Amino acid sequence: MAKTALIVDDSTTMRQMVAFTLREAGYQVVEAEHGQDALDKITLSPINVVITDLNMPVMDGFTFIKSVRAMPSYKFLPILMLTTESQLSKKEQGKAAGATGWIVKPFDPEKLLQVVAKVLP
Amino acid sequence: MDPLVHVDQSPKDELKTHVAVTLPVLGVMGTQLKETAKQIESAVVEVCCKFQSMADRARAGVSSAAELLAGGENESSASVESLISEASRTIETLLRHTQDSVAVSNSAIERIKRVQEATDHIAKSLIQLDDITIGNRLLAVNARIQAVYAGDKAAGFGGVANEIAVQAKRSAEIVELIRAVSSELRYIANSALTDLQSMVVEDQKAYLKSKTEVDRVLIDFRLMHNSTREFIARMQNESESVAKEISGAVRSLQFQDRISQRIAHVVEELDRIKVDLGAHCGNTELDEQRILKQLSESYTMQEERNVIDGHPQEISSGDVELF
Numbered sequence: 001m002a003k004t005a006l007i008v009d010d011s012t013t014m015r016q017m018v019a020f021t022l023r024e025a026g027y028q029v030v031e032a033e034h035g036q037d038a039l040d041k042i043t044l045s046p047i048n049v050v051i052t053d054l055n056m057p058v059m060d061g062f063t064f065i066k067s068v069r070a071m072p073s074y075k076f077l078p079i080l081m082l083t084t085e086s087q088l089s090k091k092e093q094g095k096a097a098g099a100t101g102w103i104v105k106p107f108d109p110e111k112l113l114q115v116v117a118k119v120l121p
Numbered sequence: 122m123d124p125l126v127h128v129d130q131s132p133k134d135e136l137k138t139h140v141a142v143t144l145p146v147l148g149v150m151g152t153q154l155k156e157t158a159k160q161i162e163s164a165v166v167e168v169c170c171k172f173q174s175m176a177d178r179a180r181a182g183v184s185s186a187a188e189l190l191a192g193g194e195n196e197s198s199a200s201v202e203s204l205i206s207e208a209s210r211t212i213e214t215l216l217r218h219t220q221d222s223v224a225v226s227n228s229a230i231e232r233i234k235r236v237q238e239a240t241d242h243i244a245k246s247l248i249q250l251d252d253i254t255i256g257n258r259l260l261a262v263n264a265r266i267q268a269v270y271a272g273d274k275a276a277g278f279g280g281v282a283n284e285i286a287v288q289a290k291r292s293a294e295i296v297e298l299i300r301a302v303s304s305e306l307r308y309i310a311n312s313a314l315t316d317l318q319s320m321v322v323e324d325q326k327a328y329l330k331s332k333t334e335v336d337r338v339l340i341d342f343r344l345m346h347n348s349t350r351e352f353i354a355r356m357q358n359e360s361e362s363v364a365k366e367i368s369g370a371v372r373s374l375q376f377q378d379r380i381s382q383r384i385a386h387v388v389e390e391l392d393r394i395k396v397d398l399g400a401h402c403g404n405t406e407l408d409e410q411r412i413l414k415q416l417s418e419s420y421t422m423q424e425e426r427n428v429i430d431g432h433p434q435e436i437s438s439g440d441v442e443l444f
Contacts, residue, residue, distance in 0.1 A: 011378045013162055016169040017371045024176060024364065055382075084379055106375030109368040 003120060004028040004045060008038040008052035008064065009082070014105070018051055018082065021109040022116070035059025039067055047077065049116055051103075054083035054090070062097045069098035078119035082107060141402035144395050145409045146416060151391040152428045158384040160424075165377040172367050179360045186353045201346050205339065212335045219328045226321045233314045240307040247300050254293045261286035 005027050009015045019029040030045060032038035034056040042050075050068070054061035061081055068074045078100045083090075086104045094102055100119050103112065191200050264282030268275045417429045 011162070011381065013165045013169060013374065014378050016166060016173075017375060020169060020173050020176075021368070021371060023173075024368075084382060105378060106372050109371050 002026055002028045003048040004030060005116065006030045006032060006038060006042060006047045006050045006052075008032045008035065008050065008056070008061070010034055010053065010056040014053065014082075017109075018107075018112070021107075021112055025113050027116075033058075035061065035064030035067070038064055042068065042074070049120055050077060050079040051082050051112075051116075052079060054081060054085050054094070062093060065094070065097040065099055076121070078116075078121070080115065080119065082112075137402050140398050142409055142412045144399050144402065145413055147391050147395040147398075149413070149416060149429055151388045151395075153425060154384045154388050154391075156424065156428060158381045161377050162381060165374050168374060169371075172370065176364060176367055179363055183353065183357050183360050186356065201349075205342055205346065208342075209339055212339075216328060216332055216335070219324060219331070223321055223324050223328065226317050226324065230314060230317050230321070233310050233317070236310045237307065237314070240303050240310065243299065243303045247296050247303070250292065250296045250299075254289050254296060257285055257289035257292065261289060 005018075005022050007015050007018045007022075007029060008031075009018070010033055015031045015033075019031060022029050030041055030047065032041050035052070036059040038050070038052065039059070052061045052064060056064075059067075061083065065079055065081075068077065068079065079098065080101045080103055081094050081099045082103045082105060084105045085091075091102050101115060103115060189201070261282045264285060265279055268279030268282055271278065413429050417426050420426050420429075
């Protein structure tokens with residue numbers, strides 16, 4: 001059965017590009033525009049991996065990750081941050097929030113797939 | 122003298138006036154930037170959708186062609202390879218049947234030849250029967266002569282002689298009948314033999330011709346099939362290349378996200394500057410209108426002017442007007 005990825009980004013184009021890359025590799029995709037939208041959608045269908053942006057309206061990536069990790073059933077869910085930020089302090093904040101990995105935009109589609117495959121259980 | 126500056130203004134007031142009339146331009150610049158970012162995003166979204174469609178169609182095309190070669194989705198569909206094998210087997214069976222027919226015809230020819238030999242034997246026997254009939258007739262004639270010499274005492278002997286003559290005549294008639302039947306039989310056998318031999322020769326010729334043609338067709342079919350397979354393999358490679366190129370383009374198109382973020386930051390800063398400067402300037406509404414009018418006249422696209430007019434969503438791109 002195909003694995004499902006939740007893509008969280010306020011940029012339509014970024015969501016489309018990530019979705020396109022994952023769908024081409026056989027994944028199913030659920031899209032959300034910001035952290036709160038993602039929290040509403042995460043329980044609706046089984047999610048195997050999350051790829052989230054950092055800076056988003058309504059709810060940012062860090063708050064979203066913390067909220068997800070607070071739910072016992074998503075304690076070990078792989079969550080990758082995909083952001084233009086590359087500051088060490090931000091990465092540390094992400095790690096502390098519970099992110100599994102950090103990818104700096106623009107992403108390389110093949111690398112993204114490799115990382116997703118690596119973090120999937 | 123600067124037309125914006127009033128004669129009685131101090132240098133500080135002059136500066137305030139200059140700044141005040143420039144403030145609306147900052148607002149317009151911010152909106153222009155936001156609209157530009159929106160247009161770039163919209164274009165990139167469209168390109169992304171087209172990529173998805175291109176990739177889907179390329180994949181579907183290759184998949185259909187491969188499926189056609191492999192034999193379709195359902196189990197009952199035969200592959201081209203299995204069809205070639207099946208056709209080969211069917212044709213081989215037909216050729217074997219043709220060979221079997223030739224063998225049966227040859228066997229029939231042999232049997233007809235034996236019938237001919239039998240009729241030859243019958244003909245020889247009939248010659249012997251002719252001799253016997255002649256002998257019997259001579260015997261009857263002699264017996265009659267002897268009966269005449271013997272007179273009345275041998276009258277019964279004469280009757281026997283007559284009877285022998287009758288039997289000899291009947292025997293001769295039967296011999297003729299057998300000869301006629303045998304001759305007819307021989308004629309029929311000869312005709313059948315000629316027909317069968319001619320048919321065997323034709324069958325053998327047809328068999329060899331068919332075999333050559335079938336072999337050639339099957340070779341052509343296999344060559345064509347191999348060419349099709351090679352073509353599909355090339356198509357698959359091409360599709361993979363296209364997928365890689367699309368993947369590269371996906372990376373390149375992410376410039377939009379970075380540009381949007383940077384533009385957003387610039388717009389935020391412009392808004393802040395406008396608010397800060399606005400707090401220190403007075404009301405210059407009349408000059409503001411004039412500056413905006415000048416700005417509008419300096420623009421080259423209707424979309425830019427729409428920003429000043431307050432309805433930036435209207436885009437004239439693609440409009441056609443005939444005069």
